[in-house]
Amino acid sequence: MSDDPTDVRAFFAVRAADWDSRFPDDGPAYAAAVEELDLRPGDAVLDAGCGTGRALPALRAAVGPSGTVLGADLTPEMLEQAVRAGRRGPGGAGTLLLADVGRLPLRDGGLDAVFGAGLVSHLAEPVAGLRELARVVRPGGRLALFHPLGRAALAARHGRRVTPDDLRAEPRLRPVLAEAGWRLVSYVDEDTRYLVLAVREAGPGH
Numbered sequence: 374m375s376d377d378p379t380d381v382r383a384f385f386a387v388r389a390a391d392w393d394s395r396f397p398d399d400g401p402a403y404a405a406a407v408e409e410l411d412l413r414p415g416d417a418v419l420d421a422g423c424g425t426g427r428a429l430p431a432l433r434a435a436v437g438p439s440g441t442v443l444g445a446d447l448t449p450e451m452l453e454q455a456v457r458a459g460r461r462g463p464g465g466a467g468t469l470l471l472a473d474v475g476r477l478p479l480r481d482g483g484l485d486a487v488f489g490a491g492l493v494s495h496l497a498e499p500v501a502g503l504r505e506l507a508r509v510v511r512p513g514g515r516l517a518l519f520h521p522l523g524r525a526a527l528a529a530r531h532g533r534r535v536t537p538d539d540l541r542a543e544p545r546l547r548p549v550l551a552e553a554g555w556r557l558v559s560y561v562d563e564d565t566r567y568l569v570l571a572v573r574e575a576g577p578g579h
């Protein structure tokens with residue numbers, strides 16, 4: 374599939390209706406990944422490429438009622454499923470934004486953290502997308518890139534093998550994150566978890 378935003382939208386639009394029912398057992402893995410972000414009550418966090426909002430309840434539980442939880446996605450059908458599942462608004466887990474994570478309607482440095490599950494491989498311009506995520510996070514804030522399957526297990530699910538030029542491979546991802554303003558602090562790629570943690574650099578140019 375191409376990473377052009379129009380193609381991404383078309384790809385996920387037809388998968389939205391049964392997205393949650395295809396992966397019914399992922400909840401604990403998402404909750405465990407969110408824990409690694411070390412969020413505090415009152416924090417502000419964005420779920421980038423939130424899809425149907427599967428991570429939103431865990432993010433809300435981590436930041437509490439005084440915190441801010443945003444979910445951004447460019448596929449309306451995925452967000453509609455999030456609404457149907459009751460994950461939007463004051464009675465739900467978070468505020469939903471129909472937006473490309475490469476152009477977020479958010480101010481500089483207003484967030485404490487970003488969570489992105491299954492997102493990074495769909496970014497047409499990974500450095501630009503990750504730089505935009507860095508823009509909206511305060512220096513010292515955190516980023517988690519997560520998938521409930523490691524790279525090899527995910528490739529196998531799609532009948533493929535992992536390739537060294539995969540953006541999510543550590544040797545490729547580390548410099549891409551650095552160029553975008555993030556310092557990679559932890560990298561795990563095992564069958565049941567892909568989880569990268571990074572910290573927003575404060576240096577010049579970022």
Ligand SMILES: C[S@@+](CC[C@H](N)C(=O)[O-])C[C@H]1O[C@@H](n2cnc3c(N)ncnc32)[C@H](O)[C@@H]1O
Pocket residue numbers: 378381382385421422423424425426427445446447448451472473474475489490491492495496497
């Ligand atoms: C593999 S799905 C994961 C959805 C959700 N995070 C989850 O874990 O269930 C990827 C999601 O990212 C969204 N997406 C991809 N590229 C995006 C972009 N540039 N901006 C916003 N959302 C994007 C897609 O629309 C899709 O909903």
